Amino acid sequence: MIHDLTTIRNIGISAHIDSGKTTLTERILFYTGRIHAIHEVKGKDDVGATMDSMELERERGITIQSAATHTIWDKHHINIIDTPGHVDFTIEVERALRVLDGAVLVLCGVAGVQSQSMTVDRQMRRYKVPRMAFINKLDRSGANPLRVTEQLREKLSHNAVLMQLPIGLEANFKGVIDLVAMKAIYFEGDNGEHVVTNEIPEEMRDEAEIARESMLDAVSMFSDELMEAILEETVTEALIHDAVRKGTLSMDLTPVFLGSAYKNKGVQKLLDAVNRYLPSPLDGENTGVDLSNEEAPLALASDPNKPTVALAFKLEDGRYGQLTYVRVYQGSLEKGGTIINSRTKKKHKVGRLVRMHADSMQDIESSSAGDIVALFGIDCASGDTFTDESVQISMTSMHVPEPVISIAIKPIDNKTVDNMGKALGRFVREDPTFRSRVDPESNETVISGMGELHLDVYVERMKREYGCAVETGAPQVAYRETISQRADFNYTHKKQTGGSGQYGRVAGRIEPIVDGADDFEFVSEIKGGSIPTEYIPAVEKGFVQCMAKGRLIGFPVIGVRVVVDDGKSHSVDSSEMAFQAAGRGAFREAYGRAKPIVLEPVMKLEVEGPVDHQGAILKTIMQRRGTVIGTTESSGMSRIESEVPLSEMFGYATDLRSMTQGTAEFTMEFARYLPAPAEVQKELKEKFSSKIVDDDE
Amino acid sequence: MYRKFLNARSPLRLLEKGLHGGLGPGNLGIVVGGPGVGKASFLVGVALDELLRSGRVLHVSMAHTVAHIRDHYDTVFEELAASARLENGTQVHVDVDRNRSIRVYPKHALTPEKLREAVKVESETTGPPSMVLIEGLDFKETSREDLADFKALAGELAAEVWMSVSYSKEQIAELPASVARVEDLVSVALALEPGEDAVVLRALKDHDNPDLTELHVALDPKTLLLTRH
Structure with a gap:
């Protein structure tokens, strides 16, 4: 268990496709000792960067799934959460951004701020994630960190401040000048692993002084102490770090760092900055909803001694079996302890608790608020909340919207039917807004979700991850029917020709439910037993059956109140079946007159x-x-x-x-x-x- | 028919009798009130009144988010619809939404030039507004030239322009100094003051009408509609 929460950093690294995010992540893992060799992205050596786990992601150059990996730099625990750069996939994006406390925005030193950086940045602003910037690829021809910093200000409205200056650029890029320490930093050795501090080259001294001054100007806005120290010329490094941290946490300042991950330059200094400036779990606010109080928002405290609340933000079928990544928001998780799923109310025993590293995992005994770990063999859906039994809290609303669009799918190769089933099972578990069913009429598999792209992504994943290519039908919108006015009914179901007969009469009205949340209401105003009590549920059942498929366009009917106030039964021929049929007949009779409309x-x-x-x-x-x-x-x-x-x-x-x-x-x-x-x-x-x-x- | 019902609870209908025919196209009207008295709700009521007569409303705010303003409209509309027992409420609500446009700007960012741009975009896509509401404008910091320009825009559009003006006190004895200095540009000025169980609306200025005594209306403190009797 990590006892000092101030040493935890849960960060995301986000970037435009070709900004070198994967390379940067890999170098971070290398310098922090988590991996022992460096591969190139989409490797010529066929190994590929460690973080890029899914083939689909590689091909498209996007990250749809988030994976977390733990590493240590200078006594700080850094959990790197892979953030999706894809805007339309709301649930994935939301979950990944939610578990972050801070982020590094990676920008290409040549291309600068591109449309996707804008999108990702906007999302981070929405989720109030403090961030700093890393301008990468300074070894490339055309690299210009000053221009990119300017774009950060203009296009993204960041108060971007250069914390470093480059020593040389393009092919001559050698290192950086640290404007806080006023030293030149070089990265030597085969893989840049030796960080060498030196004096600032003579010819850059003036330039560095000017840049430091403008950095201090911007940074001193966040610290009166620093401002005084500047006037009295008693500025210390600690004072500057403190002010930068304050500005970064309040999202009013974006410190900018420089380097070239590919050429092994600048990464270690970036890691120092992550530890210094980005928030620990104690710096941010997290809220859940109180299930015992109508989902009222509830602030959670990063305190290991409070009741446990943890969010399962990602499931992974890895080579080690089913893994559930969780962020502990409050309290602690212990091996051997019992947790309860707020959604399903199922209890689980924590069999194994592990910390995930880039290519291995480590069993741990316990984990506390603020940390990100993984559980083994827990059956749950992504987005579920676990608590100990003392509280009923969820990190997300229990309300899951109904899917609004469906398509029929069919495997192109019949041999892959099993894989399709496996894939669908997993997607349904991961994403509560995704559904799959077999249509009883056409016998086709129909998947439903929240939009066209939502379904496209799953169809694509079926092909990539499960080797199951499918044919898709035309998208089908989930229409509904409802009624727009009251209509009375008085219907008699009667079959009394030979043998045991059927008899039931129901009378009453159907009417629209105005602004009600309910889809269907059944009210019995039967007095004096004109319909015997035992048959009333059968009448309701008859109506409910009709609601499943409207007579206008064949979609479910919603927003209908049925009031039954009269009827008649027969001592011998009435039965549950007869009254069900009467209910159906009554609905058919009244529906047309209730002016049904399509929603x-x-x-x-x-x-x-x-x-x-x-x-x-x-x-x-x-x-x-x-x-x-x-x-x-x-x-x-x-x-x-x-x-x-x-x-x-x-x-x-x-x-x-x-x-x-x-x-x-x-x-x-x-x-x-x-x-x-x-x-x-x-x-x-x-x-x-x-x-x-x-x-x- | 239902529109008549709905309008029965609009404070403006009553004011029209008192005021000389309401604000009138091309004119600038203001509503002054202390913090939290319900200036925003009052403006929403004024807008709904216009929307239910098939006008188009552009609601500009530097004080609230789009979602907040929309909620406000929904609350007042539902109150109206409920008290009028409106049958096809959903459809009327959809129409109202269609004819209303909300635009939110950062504090101090609205200039007459910005508003012109906005009106141009609106006119090209959905149609020119017949009423413009401006909420959260710092009246004190707005120059006479800019106010004159807002009024000129009202004239060009032949639209009514309403603005809310914040006042530091609850009771408003006379036109605040920030308004008095541009009194000639303002055709109608109304004051909102908290009363015992209603909000009191009264006129501080009504075109050139010297007698303001008859304009005195009690409004529901939640919706700023006429209280039900």
């Missing part, structure tokens, strides 16, 4: 892009029957919130990219069901009735 899922769409492209972005929304809710403008960027019907969102990513030259990004989630416009309803109805005709033939 369509409407998504909350948030698009962010430069103010100049605002008009173009608005147009993409208006073209899709969208309603603009509002626009927020700040530092040259616009964030546009809107609601758009899901059925109009196919292909949006491509369209938005071309309308804005790739400068805008969007996120999308389900918002609510709203009545579809008349022409859409008409089209759906026609499609449904033609399908019925087909089926009859």
Whole structure:
């Protein structure tokens, strides 16, 4: 167990695809002694960088899955969490960013701030992750760290401050000048493992003095002590470090470091800075929700003696079996202890507790608040919260939205059916918004989720990770039906020709549930036993059966209250079955007269892009029957919130990219069901009735 | 029909009788109030009044987030819909949302030039607003030229422009100095003051009308709609 929480750093390393994130991560693991040889990314030696675990990620150059690895630098425990750079995959992104306390933003010294850095940076701002920058690839031709720092200020609105100056650039890049210590730092040895401190080269002395002064100017804003010390000329390194740390934690300052991971330069100094400036678990605030009090927000304390709360943020089927990565937010986890899953209420015994290193793992006895470790053989879903039995807390809301889009899938090669099943089983466990079922009518496997891209990613993963390529059907939007006015019914189900008969009469009304959260309500106002009490559940069952498939377009019916107030039974011929049938008949009778309408899922769409492209972005929304809710403008960027019907969102990513030259990004989630416009309803109805005709033939 | 119902609880309907026909297109109106009295809610009420008469509203704020402002609209709308027993509430609500646009700027970032740009974008995509609300403008720090320019924009659009003005005290005896210096640019000035179990709305200025005594209305402190009797 790590006793001093101030020595823990849970960090993410995030970057644009080609900024050298993987190389940097690998060098970090090398210098901290976790791996013993350096490979190149997508290696010529066929080994590949250690962190890049999935083939899909390599091919696309993106990271969809987060993996955590532990290492130690200068008595500090650093957990490196691999952050997805993919904006549309909300749940993955949210989980990975959530467990971070701080981050290193890696920028290419040549290309500078690119669109993806903007996206990732925006997400980090949203999740309030303090960050520092590392300008990489200074050995490349065209590298210009001053320009990149300027871009950090202009494009990302960071208060970016250079903490170092490069000694030489491009092919002549030799090392850096540390503007705090005012020393030149060189990285010698075959792999840059020897950090050599020297005097600043004579010809750079003036330049360094000027840069130090402007660094001190910016940094002293965060410390009165430092400001005084500057006036009295008694500045110490500790005072500067303290001020930089304050500015970084409040996210008002972004210290900038330089290097070339590939050429083994600057990485160790970056690690020093991670320890010095990025937050420990004690510096941030974490909140869960109190399940015993209507999910009210609850602040958690990084205190090992309080009740345990831990979040499972990632599952991995590794070569060691099923691993569950958890971040402990409060209390501690102990080997042999018992924990309970807040969602399933299942108890688990902590059999093995391990710390994951890049290529090995280490058994540990216990782990405390603030740390990131892995559990073995615990059956759970990603995003689940574990607690000890004393509290009912969850790190995320228990409310899981219903999927809004489905596609049918079929393996191209029938031999891979088993793999498809395995893959689907795992995805369902990892992501509660992803569902899989077999359609009883068509016998096809149908997967459902929160958007087109959401499903695309899983289809792709099935192919890459499980060797199961599938054919996909056309995306199917999850429409609903509802009624818009009250209608009465009085229906008699009667079959009394020979043998035992069937008889049941039900009367009452169906009416819309106005702004209610419930999809269906059944109210019995039967008085005097006109329907015997024992048959009333059967009547309800009859109605419920009809709700599953509406008669308008064949989608589930929601928002209906059924009130039964009269009826009649027969002493011999009435039965549960008869009253179920009566319920179904009554619904059929009343439904048409209750003016049924089609509801369509409407998504909350948030698009962010430069103010100049605002008009173009608005147009993409208006073209899709969208309603603009509002626009927020700040530092040259616009964030546009809107609601758009899901059925109009196919292909949006491509369209938005071309309308804005790739400068805008969007996120999308389900918002609510709203009545579809008349022409859409008409089209759906026609499609449904033609399908019925087909089926009859 | 339902619009009439809804409007029955709008403070503006009543004011229109007292005021000479309301604010009127091309004019600048302000509402002054102490902290927390409900200036924002009042503006939302004014906007809904316009929206329910099929107008288009641009709501500009430097005080709240888009989500916050939208919640505000939803709360007031639901209160209205409930008291009017509106049947097709969902559809009316959708229409209202469609005709309203919220724009949020950082503190002090709104200039007449910015507002012109915004109005241009709105006009090109959804249509020109018939009413503009400006919330969180630091009235004291806004120059006479800029206010005159806001008024000019109201004229160009033939729209009503309403602004909220913060006041340090709860009771407002007269036009605050920040408003008095530009009194000629302001056509209507209203004061919101907390009363015993209602918020009291009264006029500080009504065009050129010298008699302001009859303008005195009690509003529900939560929704700033007319209290139900």
